[in-house]
Amino acid sequence: MSALSRRRFLELTGSATAVALSASANAAMGPNDKFDLVIKGGDVLDPSQSLRGKRDIGIRWGTVEAIEAEIPAARASKTIDASGKLVMPGLVDLHCHVYPYGSAIGIPADELVQFQGTTTVVSAGDAGVNNLAALRRYIVAQSRARMYAFVHIANNGLSAFPVAELYNIDNAQ
Numbered sequence: 001m002s003a004l005s006r007r008r009f010l011e012l013t014g015s016a017t018a019v020a021l022s023a024s025a026n027a028a029m030g031p032n033d034k035f036d037l038v039i040k041g042g043d044v045l046d047p048s049q050s051l052r053g054k055r056d057i058g059i060r061w062g063t064v065e066a067i068e069a070e071i072p073a074a075r076a077s078k079t080i081d082a083s084g085k086l087v088m089p090g091l092v093d094l095h096c097h098v099y100p101y102g103s104a105i106g107i108p109a110d111e112l113v114q115f116q117g118t119t120t121v122v123s124a125g126d127a128g129v130n131n132l133a134a135l136r137r138y139i140v141a142q143s144r145a146r147m148y149a150f151v152h153i154a155n156n157g158l159s160a161f162p163v164a165e166l167y168n169i170d171n172a173q
Contacts, residue, residue, distance in 0.1 A: 035060050038071050042082030046089055057087065062144075064089075090119025098147065099126035099135050103158040109145040121145055125152035132157075 035058035044055040044067065051067070058066035058075070073079055093116060099106040103126040113119060127135040132151055140147045152158060 029060070029065060033075070035065060035071070035076050036062075037078050037080065038073070038076035039080045039082050039087060040071070040073070042085050042087035044087045048089070055087075088117075091117055092120040092122070093118045094122050095124040096121045097126050097158065098123050098143075099139055099157070101138075102127060102131050102134060105158065109139070109143045109147055113145045119146060121147050123147060123149040125150050126158050128152040128155040128157035130155045130157075 037059040039057040039059070041054060041056065043053070044057065045052050046067075049067075055067050055069060056071040057064060058068070058071050090113075093113075096109070096112060097103055097106040098109040098112065098121055100108055106126050109121050113121060123135065123139075127149060129151060132149065135149060135157075140149070
């Protein structure tokens with residue numbers, strides 16, 4: 001048997017990588033592994049999958065791992081009965097203020113989203129061109145919520161309440 005050539009090594013490792021990446025996320029869970037939470041019997045509405053119907057949702061490590069017609073209660077560490085309830089994926093809040101240290105009215109996004117059923121927020125002008133990089137680095141990068149931002153017309157964003165950044169027209173450069 002000859003030594004493994006570089007070409008053959010790349011073929012084998014490339015094939016192994018392709019197989020590993022093409023496996024579904026559910027393959028990581030065995031039939032006896034437990035979900036952290038199972039939401040049972042809710043009327044699931046998910047437009048991204050053209051799905052509307054009674055389903056069970058299995059969640060592990062804060063991520064939806066399975067949406068199935070029936071997940072046995074024995075596979076759940078905790079169960080929530082959602083019978084008669086509408087269950088949807090996280091919604092998008094298109095106007096919020098989530099820059100607590102750069103804006104006078106901002107609150108942390110991770111404190112906001114858990115109470116309103118959203119997973120994605122849009123910062124409505126908390127930052128201007130001068131402090132947008134800080135918003136991205138210190139707020140967006142450290143938040144579990146998905147965040148987008150509108151840039152405020154004033155170069156320093158919502159720096160004071162209610163509209164102090166607009167008293168000086170030079171801020172709108």
